Amino acid sequence: MDFDEKVWALCRRIPRGKVTTYKEIALALGTKAYRRVGQALKRNPDAPHAPCHRVVASDGSLGGYCGKMNSWKKIALLRKEGVEVRKGKIEEFEKKTVISFSSSSS
DNA sequence: CGCTTGACACCGT
């Protein structure tokens, strides 16, 4: 289980309608390399299996996974999940940011 | 081995 794999694993653990920050993920893995998390998702070999779009920046913004592209389709998808996005920012971000989504399931 | 870069984060101005 590499660091990156853990990241994708966490992403898949994120409940629908909720999001998490790179920071929390990194800390959850026991590190301070927020950037490593982002790169891990970027390299994401399991893209369709890892809802990286549920991972946002600490500001509540989409970050860079699509916020700079015209791939706002993902944003629309987030809204369908229950995550309201305003101008590229998460509504009620602080309330949707799930931290200890942990591995209690299964 | 050392410098630079990177889907970030935080403090200071």
Added chain:
DNA sequence: AACGGTGCCAAGC
């Protein structure tokens, strides 16, 4: 509030 600079950890050149 927006912009700039610095810190974090790892990978690439």
